[in-house]
Amino acid sequence: MSALKTATIEELAAAHQRGERIVDVREKHELAGGRIPGAEHVAMALVPLRIDEFRGKESVWIVCESGNRSWQVADYLSRHGVEAYNVNGGMSAWRAAGLRVETATLESGLGAAS
Numbered sequence: 001m002s003a004l005k006t007a008t009i010e011e012l013a014a015a016h017q018r019g020e021r022i023v024d025v026r027e028k029h030e031l032a033g034g035r036i037p038g039a040e041h042v043a044m045a046l047v048p049l050r051i052d053e054f055r056g057k058e059s060v061w062i063v064c065e066s067g068n069r070s071w072q073v074a075d076y077l078s079r080h081g082v083e084a085y086n087v088n089g090g091m092s093a094w095r096a097a098g099l100r101v102e103t104a105t106l107e108s109g110l111g112a113a114s
Contacts, residue, residue: 004071004078007061007085009093012036015061015085022061023054025073026091030065034101036094044069051080059083066090 007015016022022039024031031041042050044064054060054077062077064070067090074086087093095101 004075005083005085006071007087009087009089009097009099011085012061012063012087012094013097013099020061021058022063023073024091025062025064025069032103034091034095034103036063036091037100037102039063044073047073047076051077054082054084055080059085061085061087063087063094064090066092 012022016036016038022036024035024039024041025044025047026035026041027043028041035041042053047054060077060082062070062074062084064073067086067088070090071086074084077084089096091101
């Protein structure tokens with residue numbers, strides 16, 4: 001079992017620069033407000049069904065809008081042997097820090113960077 005780890009936006013930004021795995025656990029409709037470029041999307045409710053996709057040697061950085069759902073997911077993953085980081089402040093903090101996001105409409109998919 002891994003211990004639940006928490007991370008700041010600055011630590012997440014450094015992990016992003018290193019190309020580490022970032023998973024956004026918000027609902028699909030929330031992604032229209034922007035997401036971290038390259039982040040995977042796995043809605044919170046689907047994480048238990050896709051647990052095998054999280055197992056392995058690499059750590060995973062979990063983000064939501066504010067850090068509440070990501071804490072629950074990171075806790076769940078850590079209890080199942082995954083090295084998971086909960087990102088305090090989530091996407092709200094990422095945007096407030098002026099970091100780059102991908103935005104798009106739900107119909108067109110993601111890809112436009114700002």
